[in-house]
Amino acid sequence: MASYYDRTEYLRGVRGGLPFVLVVVPFALLFGVVATEAGLPLLQVLSFSVVVIAGAAQFTALQLMAENVPTLVIIISALTVNLRMAMYSASLTPHLGALPFMRRAFVAYCLVDQSYALSILEYEKRPEMSLAQKFSYFMGAITPVVPLWYAATVAGAMVGQAIPPALALDFAVPITFLAMIGPMLRTQAHVLAAAVSVSMALIFAFLPWNLGLIVAAIAGMVTGAEVERRVEMARAAQ
Amino acid sequence: MSETATIWLIIVSLGIGSFGLRYIFLGVIGDRQMPEWILRHLRYTAVAVLPGLVAPLVIWPAATGGQPDPARMSAAAVTLVVGYLTKNVLAAIFAGAGTLFLMLYLLA
Numbered sequence: 396m397a398s399y400y401d402r403t404e405y406l407r408g409v410r411g412g413l414p415f416v417l418v419v420v421p422f423a424l425l426f427g428v429v430a431t432e433a434g435l436p437l438l439q440v441l442s443f444s445v446v447v448i449a450g451a452a453q454f455t456a457l458q459l460m461a462e463n464v465p466t467l468v469i470i471i472s473a474l475t476v477n478l479r480m481a482m483y484s485a486s487l488t489p490h491l492g493a494l495p496f497m498r499r500a501f502v503a504y505c506l507v508d509q510s511y512a513l514s515i516l517e518y519e520k521r522p523e524m525s526l527a528q529k530f531s532y533f534m535g536a537i538t539p540v541v542p543l544w545y546a547a548t549v550a551g552a553m554v555g556q557a558i559p560p561a562l563a564l565d566f567a568v569p570i571t572f573l574a575m576i577g578p579m580l581r582t583q584a585h586v587l588a589a590a591v592s593v594s595m596a597l598i599f600a601f602l603p604w605n606l607g608l609i610v611a612a613i614a615g616m617v618t619g620a621e622v623e624r625r626v627e628m629a630r631a632a633q
Numbered sequence: 634m635s636e637t638a639t640i641w642l643i644i645v646s647l648g649i650g651s652f653g654l655r656y657i658f659l660g661v662i663g664d665r666q667m668p669e670w671i672l673r674h675l676r677y678t679a680v681a682v683l684p685g686l687v688a689p690l691v692i693w694p695a696a697t698g699g700q701p702d703p704a705r706m707s708a709a710a711v712t713l714v715v716g717y718l719t720k721n722v723l724a725a726i727f728a729g730a731g732t733l734f735l736m737l738y739l740l741a
Contacts, residue, residue: 414726439640446648456643469643474650479682485658485671486678493664503656508686515679516722565696566705566733570712572687574725577716579680588677589684596685597692608685615681620673 399498401531404524408535411517414574415509415540418567420547422450427551429454433461437552444548448507448541451605452476475604482612483511490518490529498530505537512575520578584626588619704736 423444430440430453443453456473464472483506491502513536518529580586592615599607667675691709693699712729716722 411722414723435640439637439644442641442644443647446644447651449651452647452651456647460640460643466639466643470646470650473643473647474654477651477654479686480651480654481657482678482682484655485662486675488658488662489667489672489675492659492662496660499659499663500656503659504652506655506659508683512679512683513722565694566690566708567730569687569690569705569709570726570729570733572683573691573709573712574716574722574729576680576683576687577713577718577725578720578722579683580717585677585680589680592681592683592685593688596688600689600693607689608682611685612678612682615685616674616677619677619681620670623673623676 399494399527399530401525401528404528404531405535405538407517408513408532409538410535411513411532412509412536412539414571415513416543418509418571419540419544421567423544423547424551424554426450426453426457427548428554430457431552433457437549440552441545441549444545447473448504448544449477449480455604472604475606475609478605478609479508479612480506482616483508486515487511490514491526491533493526494530502530502533505533505541507537507540508572509540510537512572516575516579519581582623582626584619584622587622588615591615591618704733704740707736708733 426444427440430443431437435443443456447453447456452473455476456469459469459472484503487502487506491499494502510533514529514533517532518524524532576589580589592611595611595614596607599610601607602610687709691706692701694702694705696702697705708729711732712725715728716725719725
């Protein structure tokens with residue numbers, strides 16, 4: 396069997412993933428607290444985090460359950476919040492699609508905003524990476540994140556106390572993502588795609604179930620692709 | 634159906650659905666070559682999703698009840714600029730967090 400473990404890349408991924416501990420722990424703690432307050436037993440709270448492993452979708456489901464929304468609507472709404480995961484999956488396919496079945500399935504299970512953003516940034520920065528190196532980097536990136544996601548959910552469910560608001564941990568999510576967006580803005584096409592994404596997300600923020608983000612994502616991708624195509628045409632015409 | 638059974642149904646359905654969304658392309662397409670125009674769009678997935686995800690959180694932070702907040706906005710701006718200039722994610726995180734705490738302290 397081929398080896399997919401590259402120690403250097405794995406450790407590089409772990410280092411990249413470490414800052415996300417600051418994001419994942421408070422988020423999972425909070426989910427544990429809120430879910431327990433909503434009356435879910437510990438086993439269900441933990442199952443949510445292990446089976447679904449998507450914070451925003453979990454909070455959406457919890458919120459709608461509290462509002463006594465029909466079960467089918469809860470499921471569809473929470474899955475809509477997760478639609479972006481399909482885009483991440485498509486985006487990683489050219490990099491990791493050649494992995495054996497079980498490894499692809501495992502990558503899919505661990506595909507969250509943080510592991511996706513970190514990995515794609517690294518793959519684009521170093522296109523010479525081999526399949527094994529890319530896989531090892533991804534595994535490294537999720538190592539500090541996924542186990543702590545479970546553990547902090549349980550801790551939140553058991554402690555049952557809110558986190559002191561003075562820490563302003565609500566802003567850990569925007570800051571870590573913005574920190575990754577900066578280095579991604581490599582070309583005019585990337586900058587314009589990001590600008591369109593921001594404007595569309597704000598304009599369509601009124602749409603239910605996070606659909607504004609899907610509109611923003613599609614508009615941003617079309618923008619980036621179109622700008623790239625035009626730049627290439629202009630270059631070929633010279 | 635009992636309350637507990639309904640919650641299990643929701644958890645299991647969301648689990649299967651979320652995994653399906655994450656697996657759909659990685660699993661089904663695998664290492665088959667995708668057409669160039671699709672690849673061209675996929676190259677912009679990250680810059681098309683993440684800024685849209687973050688923008689509403691920056692402009693209407695939940696912690697202030699959705700009121701625009703100068704401390705959070707300046708922290709966001711510093712993070713983005715430092716990340717863009719240095720290409721260093723960690724440096725950007727620390728610069729942003731530092732700005733946030735400093736501004737919260739100064740404006741308090």
